[in-house]
Amino acid sequence: MHAQPRDHQVVERMRAAHHHARHILGVQADRTLYEAWGWRGRTLSQPVSTSHGPAWLRLACSPTGQIAPTFWDGNIDAEGTIPPTVPRPRLQRSHDWSDEPWEYRAELYDRIAVRPIATSPALTTAADLPRAWWKALRTALDQVAAVATDRFTTDQNYLDWVMPRFLGQPVDIAASSWTTAHGDLHYANLCAPTLHILDWEGWGLAPTGYDAATLHSYSLHVPAAAACVRSEFADLLDTTAGRFAELVVIAELLHGATHGDDLGLVGLLRNRAADLLGRPVPSAADEPIPSVSVCSAGRG
Numbered sequence: 001m002h003a004q005p006r007d008h009q010v011v012e013r014m015r016a017a018h019h020h021a022r023h024i025l026g027v028q029a030d031r032t033l034y035e036a037w038g039w040r041g042r043t044l045s046q047p048v049s050t051s052h053g054p055a056w057l058r059l060a061c062s063p064t065g066q067i068a069p070t071f072w073d074g075n076i077d078a079e080g081t082i083p084p085t086v087p088r089p090r091l092q093r094s095h096d097w098s099d100e101p102w103e104y105r106a107e108l109y110d111r112i113a114v115r116p117i118a119t120s121p122a123l124t125t126a127a128d129l130p131r132a133w134w135k136a137l138r139t140a141l142d143q144v145a146a147v148a149t150d151r152f153t154t155d156q157n158y159l160d161w162v163m164p165r166f167l168g169q170p171v172d173i174a175a176s177s178w179t180t181a182h183g184d185l186h187y188a189n190l191c192a193p194t195l196h197i198l199d200w201e202g203w204g205l206a207p208t209g210y211d212a213a214t215l216h217s218y219s220l221h222v223p224a225a226a227a228c229v230r231s232e233f234a235d236l237l238d239t240t241a242g243r244f245a246e247l248v249v250i251a252e253l254l255h256g257a258t259h260g261d262d263l264g265l266v267g268l269l270r271n272r273a274a275d276l277l278g279r280p281v282p283s284a285a286d287e288p289i290p291s292v293s294v295c296s297a298g299r300g
Contacts, residue, residue: 001119001188005041014044017099018059021106022048024095027057039261047111054111056089060201064101070151074201075107081147082203086140087196114191116198121186122218122265123225129192134232136195141211144203145179151204153183159207159248166254167247167273168282175207175248177241185211186218209236209245217249220268243276250276 005011022029030047037044038060045058062072079091089109096105117127156175163173182189183202190197212233219226229237236242250273257266273281 001036001116002039004035004037007041010041013102014041014059014061017061017102017104018044018046018057018106020097021057021059021095021104024097025057025093025106025108026050027055027108030054048108050108055092056109056111058107058109060105060107062103064098064103067103070153070204071201072105074151074203075199077151078200078203081149082200083143083147086143087136087194088200089196089198112191112196114194114196116188117190117192118187121188122221122262123187124221126222126224127187127192129228133192133195134228137190137197138232140195140197141182141185144182144211147180149180149204153181153202153204153206153210154248154252159251162251162255163247166251166281167277168279171247171277172244175241175244177208178205179208179210180204181206181210183210183214185214187215190215207241207245207248209233209239209242210249212236213242213245213249216246217253217265217269217272220265220272247273247276 005014019029027048027050030049032047035044035046042062043058043060045056048055048057058075060072062068075091076094078088082088084090089112092108092110094105094107096103098104117123117129159173159175163171181203182197182200183204183206184199185197189199212229216226216229216233216237219229233242237246250269253262253265253269257263257269270281
């Protein structure tokens with residue numbers, strides 16, 4: 001989850017579009033009027049009521065002609081591909097429409113009874129997660145890793161650009177193995193005490209260990225939590241491939257920080273990269289993103 005956009009025109013446009021989606025899908029706004037905003041106002045989600053009970057309505061938007069299929073279709077693709085044993089809200093139905101210069105997609109989900117561990121991606125206070133929760137997470141990620149797909153969460157073209165730019169040289173930029181990942185495994189997308197994994201828009205192939213590395217990076221504010229992630233996923237992170245995955249995630253997050261995302265993590269990420277590389281990590285100014293086939297570049 002992210003803060004409500006500062007631009008009141010974005011807020012009003014998305015609220016009006018969400019109202020339209022409720023009308024089209026025949027659902028009612030929940031009396032709590034709770035709003036969950038996505039990255040830079042790109043999504044707006046709210047609890048709703050249907051004739052069959054409580055549900056959750058997510059609205060996504062994209063400028064006309066700029067839809068990135070990997071992320072636009074991710075949740076729908078996940079519904080038909082990710083094993084049903086992976087705990088997550090199930091997609092009931094969806095609806096697309098155009099209102100120039102915007103494209104919209106409404107997705108209606110089962111509403112779950114548990115809430116995310118944090119209201120932002122990075123953990124800032126200790127989370128007392130039971131052993132059963134960690135076991136469930138590992139089982140779920142192992143099941144995801146076994147899924148065959150031609151989707152990519154990130155790709156080698158982007159790694160070729162982002163890693164030397166934000167980690168310095170020399171740095172190994174070639175992924176030795178790729179595994180299917182959730183792609184955005186942070187604390188606002190993980191529910192507890194019963195595990196549910198939210199937000200499947202970016203799932204796909206990534207360097208092996210990517211999900212564990214992402215969760216570790218978002219744990220760095222809380223050393224005990226970071227140590228727990230390293231312990232739970234030691235067989236992935238304490239390998240050459242796992243260390244590479246950590247560097248990939250760190251480079252991506254440092255790139256995102258040049259656009260204002262996760263600024264509080266920058267120093268911690270640079271220190272962690274220095275530990276992994278055995279040398280200091282230079283600072284880097286922003287520059288245009290190269291042409292890549294997916295949208296990991298600049299993700300929040």
